[in-house]
Amino acid sequence: MDYRGRFAPSPTGLLHFGSLVAALGSWLRAREAGGRWLLRMEDIDPPREVPGAAAAILAALPAFGFTADEPVLHQSQRQAAYDAAFARLRAIDAVFPCWCSRSELAAMGELHRDGRCVAPPDPRREPAWRLRAPDVEIAFDDIVQGPQRQNLRESAGDFVIRRVEGLYSYQLACVVDDAHQGITEVVRGCDLLDSTPRQIHLQRLLDLPTPRYLHLPLALDGAGHKLSKSAQAWPVDPADPLPALRRALAFLGQPVPAEAADAPTLLAAALSRFDPALVPKRGGCFAG
Structure with a gap:
């Protein structure tokens, strides 16, 4: 089966370093396999969404060299x-x-x-x-975490x-949309590792395929909190993408190309040396 991966941010704020790590990890896996890399905006929880965040995330990704191979799927349109x-x-x-x-x-x-x-x-x-x-x-069997x-x-x-308000849970929406998009491998942060058994159970109940899973180490702040929930989760700068991309590569244990004129050049060099075996294990897998 042809590889199909995805990056699925929630519009609860601007693109930050933790989200960039997930985008980079999923993009590298898809491109390494010669497959397709898709985008899904997980905008099914309006009370938690920041106005304009979805558009800002989608506008920022190309500056970091990430362009989806198919139209973006919005969960808000999947009721x-x-x-x-x-x-x-x-x-x-x-x-x-x-x-x-x-x-x-x-x-x-x-x-x-x-x-x-x-x-x-x-x-x-x-x-x-x-x-x-x-x-x-x-x-x-998780590809990195074992x-x-x-x-x-x-x-x-x-x-x-x-939920009481009629909003569907992340678990259900994720399972339905992974099947709809034909995702063959889910690459995401390690904070969602313990969600995977629930999603596998739902897949079995709904007669949906189970993809492979690869959970990346989670970016944490100095107190050990998930970066997206931390005051330290400053957005990355699309106007100056190379420093954040280099930090994300190093965070994933990958060789960092010394010279690159722009994000696509850096990503191409990183892809040529990408080794999933170097991705650290267990980092932040059960962070709150």
Whole structure:
């Protein structure tokens, strides 16, 4: 099967160093394989989005030498596909409505693992919908991080598929769109490593293909926090892309070309020496 990779930022701010690392890692893998590199804007959470961020990210990427091989997919335009996947999950009784409030869940002191809502139905408000997490172990081999195993019920519990406001979860939208775009390998930050078993389970329930996975080390600040959530997550400068690209290559353990006149020249030189075996393992894989 021809390689198809993707970079899927969320428009919660401008392009920053952590996002640049993910873009670079996914681009190098796609180009190394002679495949296609796609862009997906994960704009399905309006309360968290920064106005203008999506357009700014898409405008910045070409300055760093990244041009998608197909039109950008916007998740905000994919409601019908998510509705269909949700209907399928309801039809096979894989999800259930849940009226548990956050305070009630906090009082339980653990994950929701009942396979049903422990609160009485409340006709005055809409429920969230959760996926029943079975007591099964999901295993997969990450290309960089190695063999992974997770008991879905113990580690994830009954996780939310559709929120009270009607917004679909990252887990569902990601699975549906990876299949829609024909993604053969997911390259992303290590903070999403523990989301992968949930997504594999959803793929199986929806009869969708499971891509390969490669989780990159996560860019953290000095206190060990995910850079995108940190005050140190300054945006990278599209007007001066080479310093940030060189730092991103070094962060991924790759040789850094000494001389380059522009971003495409630097990327071409980096691609000729790219070695996935040099990518560091485990960095920030479970950062908050």
